[in-house]
Amino acid sequence: xxxxxxxxxxxxxxxxxxxxxxxxxxxxxxxxxxxxxxxxxxxxxxxxxxxxxxxxxxxxxxxxxxxxxxxxxxxxxxxxxxxxxxxxxxxxxxxxxxxxxxxxxxxxxxxxxxxxxxxxxxxxxxxxxxxxxxxxxxxxxxxxxxxxxxxxxxxxxxxxxxxxxxxxxxxxxxxxxxxxxxxxxxxxxxxxxxxxxxxxxxxxxxxxxxxxxxxxxxxxxxxxxxxxxxxxxxxxxxxxxxxxxxxxxxxxxxxxxxxxxxxxxxxxxxxxxxxxxxxxxxxxxxxxxxxxxxxxxxxxxxxxxxxxxxxxxxxxxxxxxxxxxxxxxxxxxxxxxxxxxxxxxxxxxxxxxxxxxxxxxxxxxxxxxxxxxxxxxxxxxxxxxxxxxxxxxxxxxxxxxxxxxxxxxxxxxxxxxxxxxxxxxxxxxxxxxxxxxxxxxxxxxxxxxxxxxxxxxxxxxxxxxxxxxxxxxx
Amino acid sequence: xxxxxxxxxxxxxxxxxxxxxxxxxxxxxxxxxxxxxxxxxxxxxxxxxxxxxxxxxxxxxxxxxxxxxxxxxxxxxxxxxxxxxxxxxxxxxxxxxxxxxxxxxxxxxxxxxxxxxxxxxxxxxxxxxxxxxxxxxxxxxxxxxxxxxxxxxxxxxxxxxxxxxxxxxxxxxxxxxxxxxxxxxxxxxxxxxxxxxxxxxxxxxxxxxxxxxxxxxxxxxxxxxxxx
Numbered sequence: 048x049x050x051x052x053x054x055x056x057x058x059x060x061x062x063x064x065x066x067x068x069x070x071x072x073x074x075x076x077x078x079x080x081x082x083x084x085x086x087x088x089x090x091x092x093x094x095x096x097x098x099x100x101x102x103x104x105x106x107x108x109x110x111x112x113x114x115x116x117x118x119x120x121x122x123x124x125x126x127x128x129x130x131x132x133x134x135x136x137x138x139x140x141x142x143x144x145x146x147x148x149x150x151x152x153x154x155x156x157x158x159x160x161x162x163x164x165x166x167x168x169x170x171x172x173x174x175x176x177x178x179x180x181x182x183x184x185x186x187x188x189x190x191x192x193x194x195x196x197x198x199x200x201x202x203x204x205x206x207x208x209x210x211x212x213x214x215x216x217x218x219x220x221x222x223x224x225x226x227x228x229x230x231x232x233x234x235x236x237x238x239x240x241x242x243x244x245x246x247x248x249x250x251x252x253x254x255x256x257x258x259x260x261x262x263x264x265x266x267x268x269x270x271x272x273x274x275x276x277x278x279x280x281x282x283x284x285x286x287x288x289x290x291x292x293x294x295x296x297x298x299x300x301x302x303x304x305x306x307x308x309x310x311x312x313x314x315x316x317x318x319x320x321x322x323x324x325x326x327x328x329x330x331x332x333x334x335x336x337x338x339x340x341x342x343x344x345x346x347x348x349x350x351x352x353x354x355x356x357x358x359x360x361x362x363x364x365x366x367x368x369x370x371x372x373x374x375x376x377x378x379x380x381x382x383x384x385x386x387x388x389x390x391x392x393x394x395x396x397x398x399x400x401x402x403x404x405x406x407x408x409x410x411x412x413x414x415x416x417x418x419x420x421x422x423x424x425x426x427x428x429x430x431x432x433x434x435x436x437x438x439x440x441x442x443x444x445x446x447x448x449x450x451x452x453x454x455x456x457x458x459x460x461x462x463x464x465x466x467x468x469x470x471x472x473x474x475x476x477x478x479x480x481x482x483x484x485x486x487x488x489x490x491x492x493x494x495x496x497x498x499x500x501x502x503x504x505x506x507x508x509x510x511x512x513x514x515x516x517x518x519x520x521x
Numbered sequence: 522x523x524x525x526x527x528x529x530x531x532x533x534x535x536x537x538x539x540x541x542x543x544x545x546x547x548x549x550x551x552x553x554x555x556x557x558x559x560x561x562x563x564x565x566x567x568x569x570x571x572x573x574x575x576x577x578x579x580x581x582x583x584x585x586x587x588x589x590x591x592x593x594x595x596x597x598x599x600x601x602x603x604x605x606x607x608x609x610x611x612x613x614x615x616x617x618x619x620x621x622x623x624x625x626x627x628x629x630x631x632x633x634x635x636x637x638x639x640x641x642x643x644x645x646x647x648x649x650x651x652x653x654x655x656x657x658x659x660x661x662x663x664x665x666x667x668x669x670x671x672x673x674x675x676x677x678x679x680x681x682x683x684x685x686x687x688x689x690x691x692x693x694x695x696x697x698x699x700x701x702x703x704x705x706x707x708x709x710x711x712x713x714x715x716x717x718x719x720x721x722x723x724x725x726x727x728x729x730x731x732x733x734x735x736x737x738x739x740x741x742x743x744x745x746x747x748x749x
Contacts, residue, residue: 117621175620226534314629386634
């Protein structure tokens with residue numbers, strides 16, 4: 048790969064960054080992502096306050112915490128994670144393939160279409176049009192639009208990837224597979240259990256959907272991103288290509304087989320439940336190989352992940368990834384399930400995955416890319432540190448608190464205490480959770496303000512930059 | 522194969538996905554093909570009809586505003602109640618989904634953690650083979666109790682007050698209030714309120730243990746015969 052790049056540079060066939068990457072669009076995606084992050088966190092705080100019986104809003108239909116709880120999860124998955132991934136792919140894919148995306152106008156069309164999909168979902172949920180599957184709540188009439196949008200995304204990014212000749216870098220394996228998986232997963236979850244099958248079978252498909260949405264949409268896009276940015280920041284290749292192969296193919300094979308582990312002890316046939324449990328434990332072994340590969344890549348860099356902030360985001364996420372997967376392998380056993388299913392343990396686990404791993408990774412990439420795109424340093428680099436510590440620290444407290452609280456809820460239920468007891472004993476845990484949530488929220492607000500100030504700063508210096516760029520092209 | 526586009530798209534992308542769909546989704550679909558999906562009309566049973574007519578007694582004005590007057594002829598009136606009961610079930614289900622009730626209340630009793638002693642018989646697949654379980658309302662979190670054996674456990678006016686103001690009946694309940702299901706006071710549920718109460722009263726109404734789910738012990742045939 049290195050040799051090939053050298054040859055291409057020597058022949059002056061290296062396309063210029065402006066020809067490859069639509070940088071403005073990357074920034075737009077980040078703005079959209081952070082906007083929906085704010086919406087999602089506000090919704091989460093609302094539900095958190097409702098549980099503590101301190102909901103400040105009047106009991107009005109469109110402000111109902113039950114509806115906003117669905118906006119919380121949908122806005123984070125489709126509004127924050129998806130937008131941030133799309134923005135990052137607009138940076139990564141053209142730079143790795145040395146080809147622009149299929150069509151720039153299409154890129155802009157997708158951007159606006161996707162914002163429409165997310166906004167319409169939120170409005171639909173506010174007006175009570177949800178469908179009954181987690182992350183598949185998207186109102187009926189939006190499903191085909193979103194499905195079409197995913198097809199366009201696959202065409203737009205798939206074309207440059209398919210045009211490359213010779214061996215593909217690891218990131219592109221993950222991206223290429225994710226483009227196929229996301230389309231298939233969305234189609235499966237939003238149509239099959241709604242229209243074609245009911246009951247336990249719908250539960251099996253629904254479990255597959257909520258699992259694949261994390262495993263086949265978020266996870267491959269996330270790891271693809273790590274395989275790209277970590278070697279660049281460390282200026283050294285990934286430690287073992289063989290382990291990269293094991294990681295990708297292990298994930299591809301074992302991840303989709305586990306959907307039913309979300310519904311253990313349901314009427315879904317027991318042998319299918321055991322199958323899901325076994326493949327979950329198998330995947331944990333694959334995850335260990337990926338972690339070893341990234342530790343191996345880091346080994347001997349002299350604490351780079353402490354001094355380099357984006358890198359610190361990445362390795363914090365990798366640490367949380369190891370913890371969540373270890374947790375998966377334990378909590379998926381029937382013994383553990385009997386205690387922790389239906390409790391806040393699961394909520395803590397979900398937050399550790401979605402925020403502790405993937406959101407932190409994306410925030411790390413944003414911290415790295417925004418100054419590069421704006422061609423100016425961060426307005427105040429110390430604020431980036433605050434953003435990191437409040438995000439990662441807040442998440443650690445929130446996840447730890449909910450996981451612990453879940454154990455107490457489970458024990459209370461098994462002991463046949465009156466139901467109210469499990470609510471009362473949750474109050475301290477829910478109180479800590481809301482404080483941690485507010486800290487995380489404050490951190491994101493700081494980041495947004497910081498982004499704005501940096502952007503404004505870059506505009507003030509812009510006149511000096513533009514003529515220079517004009518000279519260079521002339 | 523492992524690093525080629527065709528391998529990644531065809532084997533990992535489509536092949537493994539299809540394998541998982543076949544083994545995890547098509548298998549249960551085939552296993553339950555002898556249990557056809559029931560419509561809402563087929564789900565109206567005696568227990569539920571009793572509760573629905575009970576709504577007409579308790580909230581006569583609200584009921585009349587929502588559904589009008591039943592026909593005088595008893596046979597026609599029976600069919601009239603059945604039809605409206607089925608439509609109330611469907612609307613109630615829609616509200617249950619749209620309000621996100623299923624994010625805090627589960628609908629399945631597990632064979633562990635003493636759940637059968639708290640709620641009654643462990644859930645079976647046949648209970649879910651109907652259009653109101655498409656998608657299935659298993660749920661993933663219990664802030665409030667499981668609801669799959671809630672029907673008949675409490676009276677409809679308890680539910681009305683509880684939806685209007687949960688804390689009036691369950692002290693320090695974190696459940697939100699749902700005043701938009703009423704015309705101003707708990708004794709005036711609107712069509713949506715009546716529908717949601719109907720849906721809740723349906724949950725478990727198909728069970729032989731209704732409504733004393735957890736106290737019920739099936740009598741072995743021999744013991745019953747000896748007693749006679």
